[in-house]
Amino acid sequence: MHPVIPDTGNATNLPNPGRSTSESRSYVAVDWGTSSFRLWRLAAGGEVLDRAAGPFGMAGLPKDGFGRVLEEQLARLSVSKNVPVIICGMAGAAQGWCEAPYIQAPTELSQLGSGAVRVPGHEREVHILPGVMQAKPCNVMRGEETQILGLVDVRPDYNGIVCLPGTHTKWVQVRDGRIEHFTTCMTGEIFSLLCNHSVLKHSTVGGGWDSCAFLEAVAQVASAPASLADSLFKLRAEMLLEHLSSSTARARLSGMLVGIELAATRSYWAEGAVALIGESSLCHNYEVALASNSVAVELLDSEAMTLGGLASAFRQLEGPHE
Amino acid sequence: MHPVIPDTGNATNLPNPGRSTSESRSYVAVDWGTSSFRLWRLAAGGEVLDRAAGPFGMAGLPKDGFGRVLEEQLARLSVSKNVPVIICGMAGAAQGWCEAPYIQAPTELSQLGSGAVRVPGHEREVHILPGVMQAKPCNVMRGEETQILGLVDVRPDYNGIVCLPGTHTKWVQVRDGRIEHFTTCMTGEIFSLLCNHSVLKHSTVGGGWDSCAFLEAVAQVASAPASLADSLFKLRAEMLLEHLSSSTARARLSGMLVGIELAATRSYWAEGAVALIGESSLCHNYEVALASNSVAVELLDSEAMTLGGLASAFRQLEGPHE
Numbered sequence: 001m002h003p004v005i006p007d008t009g010n011a012t013n014l015p016n017p018g019r020s021t022s023e024s025r026s027y028v029a030v031d032w033g034t035s036s037f038r039l040w041r042l043a044a045g046g047e048v049l050d051r052a053a054g055p056f057g058m059a060g061l062p063k064d065g066f067g068r069v070l071e072e073q074l075a076r077l078s079v080s081k082n083v084p085v086i087i088c089g090m091a092g093a094a095q096g097w098c099e100a101p102y103i104q105a106p107t108e109l110s111q112l113g114s115g116a117v118r119v120p121g122h123e124r125e126v127h128i129l130p131g132v133m134q135a136k137p138c139n140v141m142r143g144e145e146t147q148i149l150g151l152v153d154v155r156p157d158y159n160g161i162v163c164l165p166g167t168h169t170k171w172v173q174v175r176d177g178r179i180e181h182f183t184t185c186m187t188g189e190i191f192s193l194l195c196n197h198s199v200l201k202h203s204t205v206g207g208g209w210d211s212c213a214f215l216e217a218v219a220q221v222a223s224a225p226a227s228l229a230d231s232l233f234k235l236r237a238e239m240l241l242e243h244l245s246s247s248t249a250r251a252r253l254s255g256m257l258v259g260i261e262l263a264a265t266r267s268y269w270a271e272g273a274v275a276l277i278g279e280s281s282l283c284h285n286y287e288v289a290l291a292s293n294s295v296a297v298e299l300l301d302s303e304a305m306t307l308g309g310l311a312s313a314f315r316q317l318e319g320p321h322e
Numbered sequence: 323m324h325p326v327i328p329d330t331g332n333a334t335n336l337p338n339p340g341r342s343t344s345e346s347r348s349y350v351a352v353d354w355g356t357s358s359f360r361l362w363r364l365a366a367g368g369e370v371l372d373r374a375a376g377p378f379g380m381a382g383l384p385k386d387g388f389g390r391v392l393e394e395q396l397a398r399l400s401v402s403k404n405v406p407v408i409i410c411g412m413a414g415a416a417q418g419w420c421e422a423p424y425i426q427a428p429t430e431l432s433q434l435g436s437g438a439v440r441v442p443g444h445e446r447e448v449h450i451l452p453g454v455m456q457a458k459p460c461n462v463m464r465g466e467e468t469q470i471l472g473l474v475d476v477r478p479d480y481n482g483i484v485c486l487p488g489t490h491t492k493w494v495q496v497r498d499g500r501i502e503h504f505t506t507c508m509t510g511e512i513f514s515l516l517c518n519h520s521v522l523k524h525s526t527v528g529g530g531w532d533s534c535a536f537l538e539a540v541a542q543v544a545s546a547p548a549s550l551a552d553s554l555f556k557l558r559a560e561m562l563l564e565h566l567s568s569s570t571a572r573a574r575l576s577g578m579l580v581g582i583e584l585a586a587t588r589s590y591w592a593e594g595a596v597a598l599i600g601e602s603s604l605c606h607n608y609e610v611a612l613a614s615n616s617v618a619v620e621l622l623d624s625e626a627m628t629l630g631g632l633a634s635a636f637r638q639l640e641g642p643h644e
Contacts, residue, residue, distance in 0.1 A: 094562070102563075138559040168521070168555060184555040186520065193515045198508065199490070226547035226585035233490060233506035237460040240416070241424075263548035 025318070027084045028074065029310035032066075032091035033143060034059050034167075039073055040307060041083075048307070050077045058090040058097075066097035067122050074124075084125040086314045088146035088306070092117065092128040102133035102140060105179045109149040112309075113316025129313055132179055139184055144170045147277050150308030151300060152177045158275070161268050165278040165286050167192070169261065171268040183268070185261040188282070191254055200232065200253065203239040208247025211288070217255025218262065218289045225263040228256050258289050269295050277305050347640070349406045350396065351632035354388075354413035355465055356381050356489070361395055362629060363405075370629070372399045380412040380419075388419035389444050396446075406447040408636045410468035410628070414439065414450040424455035424462060427501045431471040434631075435638025451635055454501055461506055466492045469599050472630030473622060474499050480597070483590050487600040487608050489514070491583065493590040505590070507583040510604070513576055522554065522575060525561040530569025533610070539577025540584065540611045547585040550578050580611050591617050599627050 026049075031038045035057035041050040056069045070085065092100035100117040115130035131142030144164045152158055156177055164170045167188040173180040195204045221228050235253060238244035262269070274290055275298045276283040287297045348371075353360045357379035363372040378391045392407065414422035422439040437452035453464030466486045474480055478499055486492045489511045494504040517526045543550050557575060560566035584591070596612055597620045598605040609619045 133559075133563055135563070138556050138563055140559045140562055183552045184559070185551045186554050187551070189520055190512075190516075190554075193519055194512075197515055197519060198511055225550070226582055226588075228547070228550075229507045229509070229579075229582045229586035230505045232508050232512075234460050237455075237462045237506070240462055241455055241457070241460055257551075260548055260551045264551035266548075 025084065027086060027314055028079060029307060029314070030070070030085060030087040030089075030091070031143065031146075031306050031310070032087050032089040032096075033057050034090045037069070037073075038303075038306075039070075039077075040310075041077055041079060042307075042311070046311060052077060058093065058095070061097075063095075063097065066091060067119075070126070071124070081124055084127070084314075086116070086127045086129065086310050086317065088129045088310060088313070089143040092130060093142055096128075098128055100128045100130040102131045105132050105134045105181060107132060108178050109145065109152050110177065110316060112145060112149055113313040113319070116313065116317060127314075127317055129310075132182075134181060137183070139182060141170055141172075141182065141184070144172070144277075145179065146309035146313065147302065147305035148172060148174060148179060148309070149312050150305035150310075151275065151277070153308045153312040161271070161274045163265075163268070163274050163276050163286060165276065165282045171265045173268070183265060185264060187257045187261045191257050194232070194253060195250065200235050200249070203235045203244060203249040204246055204253060206246030208245065208250060210245070210248040210251040213248040214251035214255040214258075214285065215288060215292055217252040218259040218292065221256045221259025222262045222293070225260045228260050231256055254285065255289070258285065262289060262293065269293065272296060274298070275300055277302050347406065349408060349636055350401060351629060351636070352392070352407060352409040352411075352413075353465065353468075353628050353632070354409050354411040354418075355379055356412045359391070359395075360625075360628075361392075361399075362632075363399055363401060364629075364633070368633060374399060380415065380417065385417075385419065388413060389441075392448070393446070403446055406449070406636075408438070408449045408451065408632050408639065410451040410632055410635070411465040414452060415464055418450075420450055422450045422452040424453045427454050427456045427503060429454060430500050431467065431474050432499065432638060434467060434471055435635040435641070438635065438639060449636075449639055451632075454504075456503060459505070461504060463492055463494075463504065463506070466494070466599075467501065468631035468635065469624065469627035470494060470496060470501060470631070471634050472627035472632075473597065473599070475630050475634040483593070483596045485587075485590070485596050485598050485608060487598065487604045493587045495590070505587060507586060509579045509583045513579050516554070516575060517572065522557050522571070525557045525566060525571040526568055526575060528568030530567065530572060532567070532570040532573040535570040536573035536577040536580075536607065537610060537614055539574040540581040540614065543578045543581025544584045544615070547582045550582050553578055576607065577611070580607065584611060584615065591615070594618060596620070597622055599624050 026044045027042055029040045029042060037054050037056035039052040040048050043049050052073045091097045098117055098119045103111050103115045112129050116127040119126040129146055131140055132145045133140045148162055159175045162172045162174055169185045169187050170182055172182040194200050235249045269290060273296045276286055277300045283299055290297050348366045349364055351362045351364060359376050359378035361374040362370050365371050374395045413419045420439055420441045425433050425437045434451050438449040441448040451468055453462055454467045455462045470484055481497045484494045484496055491507045491509050492504055495502040516522050557571045591612060595618045598608055599622045605621055612619050
């Protein structure tokens, strides 16, 4: 087990994936999700030399397709065979490339590197980081734990709540370099399903965003969660009878779903401070929803947290060389 | 405006679409929904002579495809050109065959026949029944109002709540032959989306039904509606970590969605009695969920209510001949 990475004392200058010893090697970091693939080529000193991205997510790949996709991307960037790769995300799921079994919360984030799995049978040195599970209440994450490692890498004294909005939004209690406990709300996936595949698609197809409608819906459902059930169809009825605009319908739909999420996660944000990591426009919505509940919000750069976490985990892997 | 159809005094013998005068004509009744098409050929006396059904719902038809589909089905049954047709459901929507504008609740159900629209430019006499709208809270229905007309046709003294479980479940206050007010929950559509298109499909793909899990989930979410938001993903996590069975996952998912529906519609069922009209296994689920909340449930035959309603509306149309 590796110790918690010490504070850099420089929280404003993140990420800082360098901090290399003279033995450090250059490497490649990959965030491999369900639907997306993002790759960074990093110098020994930590600077990003090159990057690649594409729709090569786990969901579209056969088990034997991961190695080919990775090497194709590395060949495009002329990365030699002796450069190691570290991966976080769904590539480590049972249905991914090579299963990296979950580590169990509560857990030190420094466990992530030591829980990494080396992909067997692949010529290049490739390590996949584990996800984190929780036994009771039962829950799992893959990818978000690496971003939280990126946070505690630069802020080892961070004690508080981290919310990672997305397809499956995570709410995580972090303390002393540890994930204490967490929960998941499928808000993003449900919003997408209702917008694209339900009868409400006729109401939201025009896009747009009405900020006031969003906040009103957050407030309504956060204070009366059951009202979600008989409010959704009103978006359809109001479009048919009152020509409700798409911008109002979309924002109200999102607000209702965020509203019930806030009602369910009150124990996480009730102390009044949350750090947000995620796509910026989505985080902005959570920020205004939380601010309307008097919660102080800190926005953290999602890519910086991912890169910082992968760099920290890579240093853990390289530990014996130091 | 036609008067409310008088009580037949024979509530156990439903439907009774006959009650014809000597002037009655034989006719064809059609329930034309978003995804389905059901047709009955009826003798002047009301007996069902023949029937047809198929996946010829509004969603799959161009505006000029309705007439062709109808005549193809009638030709298969050798129905002559002078036999009139009466239709309820989405064929009367703006995006259907020929718009039959909504009548506004509160409304006498006897208004349905007089609100029917004759399809122009179609050789055969075809009438489409209107749906019902509500201005505040904004809501609409198309098809369910005809089933409720079928109920009050045989039970004109029915005063109480009618729940019509389905893709979009309706809860309707009926009094003295009138629809007083109603609400809609998208429970069926959301269940289908989550089962077939979300990450939960991996948990529910095996089918099956665990009655205890259903009732436990109903009770949990009905008493704590916000818990829906952070309970859904547990179905995925428990499958990954604890091999949760598909039968338990499906029933728990359904129970959670019915639970928040019951929390939202408490004012409808709080008086303790509900009549259910719908697909029988779905109605059974609502029945046990309501019974667990000490609500007395009466199950009504869905096809009988549809046929009875169409017959009643047809008599309203034929009124001047009587």
